[in-house]
Each structure stands twice: as structure tokens, then as C-alpha cells.
Amino acid sequence: MNKKIAAIEGAKNGIYINLKVSANQRETRIGKIDPWRNALEVSVGSAPVSGKANAELLRLFEDIFPEAKGEIFIVKGQKSSLKRIFIPVSVRLANDRLGLDR
Numbered sequence: 420m421n422k423k424i425a426a427i428e429g430a431k432n433g434i435y436i437n438l439k440v441s442a443n444q445r446e447t448r449i450g451k452i453d454p455w456r457n458a459l460e461v462s463v464g465s466a467p468v469s470g471k472a473n474a475e476l477l478r479l480f481e482d483i484f485p486e487a488k489g490e491i492f493i494v495k496g497q498k499s500s501l502k503r504i505f506i507p508v509s510v511r512l513a514n515d516r517l518g519l520d521r
Contacts, residue, residue: 426452426459427514433507435488440500442472447479449517458501459517473497476504483516484508 428435437458443466450460463479465471473493481488487507496502506513513519 424482425454425457425520427510427517429510430482430505433505433508434513435494436504436513438474438476438496438502440472440502441489442467449479449483452519455516456501480504480506482510483511 426437428437437456439456439460441451441460441462444464445464447463450462452458453460461476461479463472465475465477467473477491477493480491480513484491484506490507492505494503494505495519510518
């Protein structure tokens with residue numbers, strides 16, 4: 420399997436993405452794949468207080484995948500910087516929109 424896209428796992432009704440989230444950053448953005456953690460690096464501007472960083476993270480992915488708005492969930496790591504999210508889209512669409520097939 421290509422290391423660049425190993426952080427994304429296809430599921431029956433969508434995909435799971437492993438994330439390494441850095442809160443309290445200057446900008447909210449998608450970074451590169453961390454091959455050691457097998458996770459997509461993501462920066463969010465909000466502080467990890469009262470769920471603000473998690474909410475901003477979900478908004479970021481809803482902007483990238485508007486067809487999945489309201490259906491993107493953090494399934495693991497609510498209070499951790501290492502998270503796993505579910506998005507009801509195909510692996511191909513995720514790779515394309517996240518720029519991981521290049």
C-alpha cells in the first residue's frame with residue numbers, strides 16, 4: 420500500500436481517516452501524511468477547550484466534503500491529538516480532495 424494514502428481506510432459506507440491534530444495554530448489547514456503515525460496532519464486555530472478545536476476540525480472537513488455535512492464524526496480520540504474520523508465518501512474522492520494521489 421502506498422504510504423501517502425495509508426492513513427485512509429475504506430469502509431462499507433465511507434472512509435476512516437487517522438489524524439494528528441495540532442490545536443492553537445496560526446491557520447487551519449490540512450498538512451502532509453505523518454508516516455510514523457500513519458496519520459494525516461491537520462492544524463486548527465482554535466484551542467482544545469470545550470470542544471472548540473474538535474468543532475473547527477469537523478467544519479474543515481465539511482468544507483472539503485460538503486456532500487457529507489452533518490455526517491462526519493470523530494469516532495476515536497475526542498480528547499486526544501490523535502483522532503480517527505468517519506466521512507461517508509469514497510477513498511478515491513477523499514484522495515482527490517485532500518491531494519493525496521499526487
